[in-house]
Amino acid sequence: MNIYDVSEKAGVSIATVSRVLNGNPNVSEPTRQKVLNVMKEIGYTPNVFARGLGLNTMHTIGIMCADSSDPFLANAVYYLEQNLRKCGYDSFLCCTGYDLINKQKYLQLLLSKRVDAIILVGSSFLEAAKKDNSYITAAADTIPVMVINGYINHPNIYCTLCDDYQAVYDVVNRLIDQGRRDILYLYTSRSYSGLQKLSGYKNSISSNGLIIQEDLMISCPNDITQTKDILMEQQKKGLHFDAVVASEDQLAVAAVKFAKQQGLSVPDDIAIVGYNNSILSGCTDPELTSIDNHVETLCMTTISTLMRVLDGNDVPNKTTISNDIAERETTNF
């Protein structure tokens, strides 16, 4: 049960339902009564609009992230917290790990603490089969759920994404334009965002008339040394590549280490592109060109969307932010 159900059943606009919930006087008394009756009838909990009502609100937002030691997620959590505080909200963070059962447990815990909304950071929350997302959609029936870098089409769930598909598509295009032919793609995850990136890679390859080679797409652990070893092993087996695009900066750092160990010249022999434009990209030598997914903008947009939702505004379900490339020394674009 959500604001859309109330609006539909009462035969009034979402904006009118919001006004009723906000105590806005620009609603006729009969309309107000009708809306309130529908809410009662369908058992709708106005938690969603607690901010406007000043009722039932602790001014606290629950944030869930799988792993705070991941640099991208850690930065996101930082920016979310900063922006929420500016809006007068406290936040609780739960680091859930990657197991579904713990994700479910933590979501329940946050709901039991009567948070005003939930923010899910990172697409790992949506990697499971669709039915496993029911704990998220159920939560959205009571309070707004914000998703960063993942997408579920469900009422009261608001997603802010960076355009990972386009970013990888574009960068692979540029590498092909420069004459690179064997572009290795390294990735860690088949999450929503992971699959977007992978499609961007494949579609760019095939739209340039090249053949998608399965052995050029390698799933790696999120660890520099292990990934470097995988590259060494693949090369020993005869795999040839003249460029590496990685789904995370850590994997691209491994490619830089690999190139050095093999005596390859970067970017002449091998171009390397990372992802996230994290602190790591400035540490390597040569420094790493990396796709910047604007984590700060993503987080600011998420919070401003959330504030509009809590104010009872009608807000689009999906906002996409475009990425761009932070060019450093591992490419010659």
Next chain:
Amino acid sequence: MNIYDVSEKAGVSIATVSRVLNGNPNVSEPTRQKVLNVMKEIGYTPNVFARGLGLNTMHTIGIMCADSSDPFLANAVYYLEQNLRKCGYDSFLCCTGYDLINKQKYLQLLLSKRVDAIILVGSSFLEAAKKDNSYITAAADTIPVMVINGYINHPNIYCTLCDDYQAVYDVVNRLIDQGRRDILYLYTSRSYSGLQKLSGYKNSISSNGLIIQEDLMISCPNDITQTKDILMEQQKKGLHFDAVVASEDQLAVAAVKFAKQQGLSVPDDIAIVGYNNSILSGCTDPELTSIDNHVETLCMTTISTLMRVLDGNDVPNKTTISNDIAERETTNF
């Protein structure tokens, strides 16, 4: 004061004390009164033992950290969460930022959520003048407070520290033994742990009969590019140094970048030592020697101490873990 004191002073078994606290009816009224009187007399707060008693407990621990985007803090939060979960505890993290007022506010918020204990991660919570720590000591009067990498001597506050003083002392000693004379010390913070490191540096210099030079101790922003610029500027002014010891890996990365830009050979012309043995230390070229403060051990020790406290054991107020050096390519120890 713990459950053993109550048991001893009241002349009843631990089990009887537990039954009283649990409201178990199998205790005679005179015994119950005796136990309650002893508790009152010795000022025993039963919250501390919520775990053993199964009373008043949400099995939830509040974690506070200033900034989750700091790699050391982010890792600590991750390990704490993992270890708490193994012990059957959930956790809430609050990223407080560095302002005292927000730290105070978040501590109150966690207390209002009836967490079983508070863990303060990082010494930034203790950098303020002593009187500003009263919000922490006040919290410790109701629930256990665990401090990672900081120290307050107060009942019901349990500190787990790494021996930052000794680690810096030892590494500076080794550099001097190798004939280095102008050892630059870069640091970001004058927190408890920051001051320990700085004393380690100074005492090592002076105990080797060298003179402590104020211009060799430079306070830097926690930013690679800005710190590199500071080093360039200092060198231009004529500052000479043949080794760099940094309080954070980020600053040591800056020193590696500086050496490269100046055409200095590392470690021959200049030895460089970082701190935290973070993911950054494996990214640079040459790879960074870094003091490993064993964040995982620190966190595991904190949790095992906490569990003993919650079980009503008498636990020492301070546990110190020794650091060691992860040797890589920026030194020739």
